[in-house]
Amino acid sequence: GQQLNQSPQSMFIQEGEDVSMNCTSSSIFNTWLWYKQDPGEGPVLLIALYKAGELTSNGRLTAQFGITRKDSFLNISASIPSDVGIYFCAGQRTTSGTYKYIFGTGTRLKVLA
Amino acid sequence: NAGVTQTPKFRILKIGQSMTLQCTQDMNHNYMYWYRQDPGMGLKLIYYSVGAGITDKGEVPNGYNVSRSTTEDFPLRLELAAPSQTSVYFCASSYSASGGRDAQYFGPGTRLTVL
Numbered sequence: 001g002q003q004l005n006q007s008p009q010s011m012f013i014q015e016g017e018d019v020s021m022n023c024t025s026s027s028i029f030n031t032w033l034w035y036k037q038d039p040g041e042g043p044v045l046l047i048a049l050y051k052a053g054e055l056t057s058n059g060r061l062t063a064q065f066g067i068t069r070k071d072s073f074l075n076i077s078a079s080i081p082s083d084v085g086i087y088f089c090a091g092q093r094t095t096s097g098t099y100k101y102i103f104g105t106g107t108r109l110k111v112l113a
Numbered sequence: 114n115a116g117v118t119q120t121p122k123f124r125i126l127k128i129g130q131s132m133t134l135q136c137t138q139d140m141n142h143n144y145m146y147w148y149r150q151d152p153g154m155g156l157k158l159i160y161y162s163v164g165a166g167i168t169d170k171g172e173v174p175n176g177y178n179v180s181r182s183t184t185e186d187f188p189l190r191l192e193l194a195a196p197s198q199t200s201v202y203f204c205a206s207s208y209s210a211s212g213g214r215d216a217q218y219f220g221p222g223t224r225l226t227v228l
Contacts, residue, residue, distance in 0.1 A: 031215060031216070033216055033217065035219075040222075041221060041222070042117075042203050042219035042220050042221045042222045043156075043203070043219045044219070045216055045217070045218060048216045088155065088156070090217070092215065098163060098169070099144060099163075099207070099215065101146075101158075101207075101217055103155050103156045104155065105154070105155045106155055
């Protein structure tokens with residue numbers, strides 16, 4: 001099955017640093033979503049993007065819907081230890097009238113205090 | 114609003130046993146989904162439903178069955194458990210309509226081990 005290309009796969013950063021991750025695809029999407037998954041928990045929605053070029057913030061998080069509709073990025077500013085987790089992107093498109101969500105492989109973030 | 118709830122949280126099965134994973138959402142969402150997540154991996158779609166009485170296969174449906182008799186409930190059935198079905202199972206729901214501002218919301222997961 002198709003999955004989005006998400007990078008980096010993992011990263012270690014120092015507390016206070018900014019983090020950037022992105023998702024790319026060969027297909028266009030109508031919606032881009034970013035999730036965070038803590039160990040032993042389900043993914044929690046962070047940011048939803050609905051329009052090409054859209055830039056949306058949620059606290060220290062900022063995400064953008066790429067102009068080509070084939071990519072999206074997520075930035076975390078001034079990282080803190082609780083930012084540790086796995087970040088997933090997801091793209092939504094309509095296939096034969098049905099909404100389908102395709103997920104990235106995840107970026108594992110570890111923050112060193 | 115409880116969102117998406119799943120039961121049980123944990124379960125150990127013997128090979129060949131059967132069980133049903135329960136999923137309920139109280140957001141009046143029309144779409145519901147079942148995913149599995151293997152260790153260190155992303156999410157794979159097992160089955161989904163676009164509304165009560167309508168279900169369809171996802172990427173990895175073999176060994177599973179679903180039903181959707183109500184808008185709120187979307188149980189996942191394992192008929193003959195196999196070790197390859199050891200995984201974490203997530204249920205999700207979304208409100209999806211033409212021009213709608215849709216997003217998926219996930220339950221907390223069911224951790225299943227088949228020995």
